[in-house]
Amino acid sequence: MTARVIELTDAPIDIDRVRSAVNDDGFGAILIFEGVGRNHFEGRPVVALEYEAYADMAVPEMARIADEVEQKWQGKLSMIHRTGRVEIGEPSVVIAVGTPHRGACYEASRYAIDELKKRVPVWKKEVYADGSAWKANAPA
Amino acid sequence: MAIKVLYFAKLRELRGRSEEELQIEPGTTLQQLYQQLFPPGPEGAIPVAYTRNRRVSQGAEAIEDGDEISFLPPLGGG
Numbered sequence: 044m045t046a047r048v049i050e051l052t053d054a055p056i057d058i059d060r061v062r063s064a065v066n067d068d069g070f071g072a073i074l075i076f077e078g079v080g081r082n083h084f085e086g087r088p089v090v091a092l093e094y095e096a097y098a099d100m101a102v103p104e105m106a107r108i109a110d111e112v113e114q115k116w117q118g119k120l121s122m123i124h125r126t127g128r129v130e131i132g133e134p135s136v137v138i139a140v141g142t143p144h145r146g147a148c149y150e151a152s153r154y155a156i157d158e159l160k161k162r163v164p165v166w167k168k169e170v171y172a173d174g175s176a177w178k179a180n181a182p183a
Numbered sequence: 184m185a186i187k188v189l190y191f192a193k194l195r196e197l198r199g200r201s202e203e204e205l206q207i208e209p210g211t212t213l214q215q216l217y218q219q220l221f222p223p224g225p226e227g228a229i230p231v232a233y234t235r236n237r238r239v240s241q242g243a244e245a246i247e248d249g250d251e252i253s254f255l256p257p258l259g260g261g
Contacts, residue, residue: 078261094260097191097253100237101260124260136261156261165260166192177193179257 047119049105051096053127056137064121065141072148076156078136080129084178089169092129097164104163108155116151118142124165135167184209184248188220192256193229197221207246214242217254229256 048064062075080092101124109120122138129135138155142148159165160180167178189202198220207216213233221228231254233240239255246252 095191097189097255100234160258160261163260164191164255164258166256167259177256178259180259180261
């Protein structure tokens with residue numbers, strides 16, 4: 044049994060560590076979701092992203108989402124979200140979900156990222172060549 | 184009474200700091216404190232969720248001595 048990983052970090056995310064934390068011999072499916080820094084927004088080039096979090100609220104909320112996945116899909120969930128500067132192509136969040144069967148795994152993975160975007164107090168600033176802007180999440 | 188206020192994202196930039204201790208009048212609500220700290224500009228107020236001691240709370244809730252307060256602008260995680 045490996046312990047659940049629920050973290051914020053200002054360093055590059057160790058994807059293998061997130062993946063290993065959901066290992067279970069009873070699981071037939073594991074999905075890794077990566078949210079990745081994208082180089083454009085509505086036609087405007089983005090050169091980097093900057094994230095900040097209300098850590099004392101964000102980590103417990105991430106843990107609640109993991110609890111919900113465990114209860115609803117009999118799965119395991121681990122996730123790490125970045126803070127600070129995230130380069131284009133780098134993951135800003137990695138979510139690993141394991142479940143006994145694949146259908147539940149796709150549902151749980153989608154649920155986790157959607158709920159994270161709605162509920163976890165994290166903010167993203169897009170950095171452009173000539174400025175920057177805070178970007179709110181669109182409804183799923 | 185003394186409280187601690189945390190600022191994030193756009194509000195941190197507007198306030199020029201990430202947290203501070205403030206003295207406020209007893210009975211002040213979350214919404215009243217927000218309006219005092221961030222009077223609406225020409226584009227109106229930034230919509231926020233209110234938190235008191237790390238829980239999302241109603242704007243009409245009264246702040247108590249020693250509370251940790253924050254105002255969460257629209258989220259952008261993921």
